Amino acid sequence: MTTSPALLLMVGALGVPLLRGWPRRVLMVALPIAALVVLWLLPEGTGATFEFLGLVLNPVRVDGLSRVFATGFLIAAVLTAVYALHLRDSVQQTVILIYAASAVGGTLAGDLLTLFVFWELAGLSSALLIWAGRTERSHRAAMRYLVAQTISGLLMLAGIVFRVASGEGLEFSYLGLDGPGGVLILLAVGIKCAFPVLHAWLTDTYPEATIVGAVALSAFTTKFAVYTLARGFPGAEPLVWIGAIMTVFPIFYAVIENDLRRVLAYSMINQLGFMVVGVGIGGSLGINGASAHAVADMVFKGLLFMSMGAVLMRTGTVKGSELGGLYKSMPQTTALCIVGAASISAFPLFSGFATKSLILEAVAQEHRTVIWLLLLFASAGVFHHAGIKIPYFAFFAHDRGYRVAEPPVNMRAAMALAAVVCVAIGVAPALLYGILPHDMDYVPYTTPHVVNQLQLLLLASMAFTVLIRTGLYPPELRSVNLDFDVVYRRILPSSWHALNDGVVRVRNLGAPLRRHAARVWEVGTGPLRLEGQTAVGWSTHLMVWWVVLLLGLVLLLTLL
Amino acid sequence: MNDDDPRWLDNPRNVTRVVYGLAVLCALALVADLFYRKHPHFGFEGWFGFYPVYGFIGSVGLVLSAKWLRRWLRRDEDYYQRPEHRDDD
Numbered sequence: 001m002t003t004s005p006a007l008l009l010m011v012g013a014l015g016v017p018l019l020r021g022w023p024r025r026v027l028m029v030a031l032p033i034a035a036l037v038v039l040w041l042l043p044e045g046t047g048a049t050f051e052f053l054g055l056v057l058n059p060v061r062v063d064g065l066s067r068v069f070a071t072g073f074l075i076a077a078v079l080t081a082v083y084a085l086h087l088r089d090s091v092q093q094t095v096i097l098i099y100a101a102s103a104v105g106g107t108l109a110g111d112l113l114t115l116f117v118f119w120e121l122a123g124l125s126s127a128l129l130i131w132a133g134r135t136e137r138s139h140r141a142a143m144r145y146l147v148a149q150t151i152s153g154l155l156m157l158a159g160i161v162f163r164v165a166s167g168e169g170l171e172f173s174y175l176g177l178d179g180p181g182g183v184l185i186l187l188a189v190g191i192k193c194a195f196p197v198l199h200a201w202l203t204d205t206y207p208e209a210t211i212v213g214a215v216a217l218s219a220f221t222t223k224f225a226v227y228t229l230a231r232g233f234p235g236a237e238p239l240v241w242i243g244a245i246m247t248v249f250p251i252f253y254a255v256i257e258n259d260l261r262r263v264l265a266y267s268m269i270n271q272l273g274f275m276v277v278g279v280g281i282g283g284s285l286g287i288n289g290a291s292a293h294a295v296a297d298m299v300f301k302g303l304l305f306m307s308m309g310a311v312l313m314r315t316g317t318v319k320g321s322e323l324g325g326l327y328k329s330m331p332q333t334t335a336l337c338i339v340g341a342a343s344i345s346a347f348p349l350f351s352g353f354a355t356k357s358l359i360l361e362a363v364a365q366e367h368r369t370v371i372w373l374l375l376l377f378a379s380a381g382v383f384h385h386a387g388i389k390i391p392y393f394a395f396f397a398h399d400r401g402y403r404v405a406e407p408p409v410n411m412r413a414a415m416a417l418a419a420v421v422c423v424a425i426g427v428a429p430a431l432l433y434g435i436l437p438h439d440m441d442y443v444p445y446t447t448p449h450v451v452n453q454l455q456l457l458l459l460a461s462m463a464f465t466v467l468i469r470t471g472l473y474p475p476e477l478r479s480v481n482l483d484f485d486v487v488y489r490r491i492l493p494s495s496w497h498a499l500n501d502g503v504v505r506v507r508n509l510g511a512p513l514r515r516h517a518a519r520v521w522e523v524g525t526g527p528l529r530l531e532g533q534t535a536v537g538w539s540t541h542l543m544v545w546w547v548v549l550l551l552g553l554v555l556l557l558t559l560l
Numbered sequence: 561m562n563d564d565d566p567r568w569l570d571n572p573r574n575v576t577r578v579v580y581g582l583a584v585l586c587a588l589a590l591v592a593d594l595f596y597r598k599h600p601h602f603g604f605e606g607w608f609g610f611y612p613v614y615g616f617i618g619s620v621g622l623v624l625s626a627k628w629l630r631r632w633l634r635r636d637e638d639y640y641q642r643p644e645h646r647d648d649d
Contacts, residue, residue: 255626256633328567364601372602377618384619396569447596455589456615462586463619465579474627480640481633489640 003042004060005035005070006105006118009077013097017090024093025085031097032077035104039070046110055170058110064437065291069107069227071435072295073100075421076219076302083306083414084212092132096216099125103220107227111170112160112185115228119156119188122221123149129213130205141208144488147556148201152191159184175232186233193225193276194269196245200485202269203253207261207318211309214261218268218305219298226275226294235282243280244374246273251381253483258476260318260390261308264301267344267386270378271297277375278359281366284438289358292432296343296351296425303340303418304390307333310407310415311394320389320476325399330406334395336415343422345387346379348453351422354429354444357453361442380460387457388464393476496557586612 012031016024039062047060077100084093102125106118127149130142162181164170175182187198194202206217233239250266250273257263271293278290310333311326312318327334339350346352356379363372406412425432429444467473568574590612600606 251622252626252629253633255623256630327569367601369602376614377622380615380618381622384622399570446599448598451589451592451596452611455593455609455611458582458586458589459612459615460619462582463616463623465582467620467623469579472627473623474630477634478637479634480637481630482635483633 005039006101009035009101016094028081036074059114061110070104072298073103076298080216085410086408095128103224120153130209132210141205145205152188156188203265204485206265215305218301223294229279239280243273243276247378254385281362285362288436292355296355299421300343306415307337314404320393324397327395339419341387345383349426351425
């Protein structure tokens with residue numbers, strides 16, 4: 001029987017609430033490290049398989065692709081665990097490890113059923129990280145989050161059922177878009193991967209998570225989805241365009257968004273877009289690029305969320321309109337945030353430079369001019385909002401008079417570790433390139449590449465400076481911006497209320513109508529009476545279908 | 561807010577110096593285009609100053625169009641809170 005790093009992490013996590021003080025802290029950090037060791041001791045190939053209800057399950061499969069993602073998840077788990085050490089909340093601390101274990105387990109899954117189980121577990125466990133805010137607002141956000149995750153899970157289950165029914169089996173390898181099963185699974189992945197229009201849950205709910213919760217959320221769910229794409233849909237042409245749109249549209253929102261954690265959520269979609277393009281291009285360079293950038297993103301996006309978490313913890317807000325001048329009292333957090341900002345902006349010597357360029361190179365080699373120009377525009381754009389806007393409005397800009405302490409030492413340690421990883425990947429990309437799934441011949445540090453990247457970024461920062469100095473830059477305002485979440489947060493609920501009001505008005509139209517209605521009622525309910533059609537015996541499966549349909553409807557209506 | 565020493569960046573003249581420093585770096589980056597061999601994938605990549613010009617124009621265009629989009633997208637901060645308190649009315 002093969003040991004699974006995910007199982008180790010999950011079973012170990014159950015010990016967290018039983019311990020207190022230092023033993024708990026040691027356990028929290030030791031578990032993901034132990035899982036990382038186990039992962040690297042596992043031989044490549046598929047582990048033990050067993051049969052369940054006539055289906056062949058293969059819970060542990062290690063190959064280049066699954067190993068690089070699982071490694072990234074476990075590094076992110078170590079960083080998040082360190083960041084969470086100061087909490088006196090065993091629920092969050094346990095959930096972080098279970099959530100990380102779900103992502104690792106799903107990554108190592110060799111069959112679709114195992115994948116589905118971890119897919120659901122990741123969605124359910126992470127909802128607790130939003131719930132843990134324990135306010136009305138976070139409760140509602142968690143419900144919206146859970147609905148999105150559940151819909152994604154149902155779509156995946158339906159896709160798997162289609163595949164099994166059509167005899168394609170449970171094996172989780174290339175899925176493709178030929179059958180309805182593959183399309184449904186792509187839709188399921190599209191929700192978790194924040195495809196355009198399906199993305200609203202992410203920018204809506206991530207910023208409502210707890211300080212530690214947002215750091216954990218930023219690492220796992222979306223990159224788990226990228227892994228599923230890379231495994232199931234490499235080279236799928238629609239992904240190239242979907243990814244390109246994902247890189248471009250969020251940067252407009254990020255420029256005018258006031259909540260800095262929401263700015264990071266938008267920039268996460270932008271970064272996911274690069275990975276989706278990489279998967280869509282496919283080939284060894286595209287898949288390597290998507291994998292490498294996913295690992296880098298887990299760390300630098302985590303670092304940025306950590307620094308904004310530190311700001312939120314000390315000042316009580318992450319709104320750009322209320323922050324500024326924090327570099328005076330939080331110099332360490334400022335410096336670490338800037339490392340994260342430089343990494344996401346792909347400055348030479350930082351991780352994004354070594355990983356994002358793989359994707360751009362893959363696109364260039366295919367001579368996809370429009371896509372390449374869009375990605376280059378998005379690269380300048382991400383530098384604008386994540387690279388400059390976040391540090392500038394939080395730590396510089398107008399001094400708002402906050403004189404606060406640095407965050408607790410464990411939070412600073414987590415940020416410092418993340419910063420070290422960012423710089424290590426940037427300075428010695430071979431560390432990461434060496435564990436990528438495919439062999440490749442790519443050198444990131446060439447004179448043209450370094451010079452061109454510096455030109456792009458320097459002139460983009462000049463543009464920011466000119467706009468700020470001339471007063472043309474849009475000021476940070478207390479506001480929210482309409483995004484697709486308006487559909488389920490305003491339009492659907494208000495239509496429902498309008499419908500209700502309408503029904504009441506119709507009912508009051510008067511006695512004549514009521515008499516007619518009574519007659520219609522009598523005729524209509526005929527089949528429901530004892531002698532009616534519906535009173536005869538129904539088959540069980542028909543009944544089950546009705547129950548499922550009604551329960552689903554009630555659930556949907558109550559959650560909206 | 562007590563015994564706060566003025567910092568180097570608190571002086572507007574120093575901020576202007578930073579801006580000039582950035583301008584010098586930008587100029588250097590532009591001039592650097594003359595001193596290396598390019599290996600372009602696309603023809604336009606080989607033009608002088610393609611990356612800096614694209615970066616500058618792209619960024620200005622991004623910010624100004626986002627500012628323009630704000631006219632339609634901007635709502636009050638409590639926009640989503642009102643319907644949730646509908647039951648309290």
